[in-house]
Amino acid sequence: xxxxxxxxxxxxxxxxxxxxxxxxxxxxxxxxxxxxxxxxxxxxxxxxxxxxxxxxxxxxxxxxxxxxxxxxxxxxxxxxxxxxxxxxxxxxxxxxxxxxxxxxxxxxxxxxxxxxxxxxxxxxxxxxxxxxxxxxxxxxxxxxxxxxxxxxxxxxxxxxxxxxxxxxxxxxxxxxxxxxxxxxxxxxxxxxxxxxx
Numbered sequence: 001x002x003x004x005x006x007x008x009x010x011x012x013x014x015x016x017x018x019x020x021x022x023x024x025x026x027x028x029x030x031x032x033x034x035x036x037x038x039x040x041x042x043x044x045x046x047x048x049x050x051x052x053x054x055x056x057x058x059x060x061x062x063x064x065x066x067x068x069x070x071x072x073x074x075x076x077x078x079x080x081x082x083x084x085x086x087x088x089x090x091x092x093x094x095x096x097x098x099x100x101x102x103x104x105x106x107x108x109x110x111x112x113x114x115x116x117x118x119x120x121x122x123x124x125x126x127x128x129x130x131x132x133x134x135x136x137x138x139x140x141x142x143x144x145x146x147x148x149x150x151x152x153x154x155x156x157x158x159x160x161x162x163x164x165x166x167x168x169x170x171x172x173x174x175x176x177x178x179x180x181x182x183x184x185x186x187x188x189x190x191x192x193x194x195x196x197x
Contacts, residue, residue, distance in 0.1 A: 027053070067097060082147075091166055096181065
C-alpha cells in the first residue's frame with residue numbers, strides 16, 4: 001500500500017529546510033539537489049512539490065505569514081481586549097515569530113529585498129501580505145478611536161508607521177542576533193502607549 005503524504009506538510013518541511021540551505025550556502029549557490037539532500041528525498045521528488053527555488057522561497061515566505069494567522073484570529077477573538085491591547089499582541093506575535101528563527105529570517109529578509117528590487121510577481125504578493133497587516137492595524141486603530149480609547153489620529157498613516165516599525169525591527173533582528181526581543185517589544189509597547197487618549 002503506498003504511503004500517504006500530507007502535501008501541505010511536506011511542502012512546509014521542504015521550504016523550511018530550504019531556508020537553512022539558503023542561509024548556509026547562499027540563495028544562488030544552493031541547488032535543488034542540496035535541498036533534496038537536506039530533506040532526505042531525491043532531487044526529482046522536489047518537482048512533485050515545487051517548480052524551482054523561487055517557488056520554494058515564495059512558499060516559505062507565505063508560510064511564515066500563514067503561521068501568524070491563527071495567532072491573529074485568536075487575538076481578534078479574545079474577549080475583553082482593547083484595540084490597543086490587540087495591536088500590541090499582534091506586533092508581539094510578529095516580532096516573536098521572526099525573532100525565533102534568525103537564520104531563516106536572514107534569508108527571508110535578503111530575498112524579500114531581492115524580490116522587491118526585481119519587481120517580480122512574488123514581490124506583489126509580499127506587498128499584499130504586508131498590506132493585509134497594515135489594513136488590520138488600521139481597522140484596529142479606527143475601532144480604538146471610535147471607542148474613545150485612542151486619541152484622534154490619521155489611522156492609515158499610523159498603521160503604515162506601525163507596519164514600518166515591525167519591518168525595521170525584523171530587519172534589525174536579521175542583522176544583529178544580539179538584539180534582545182523583550183527589550184524591543186517593551187519599546188514598541190511604550191511607543192503604543194502614546195496613542196492613548
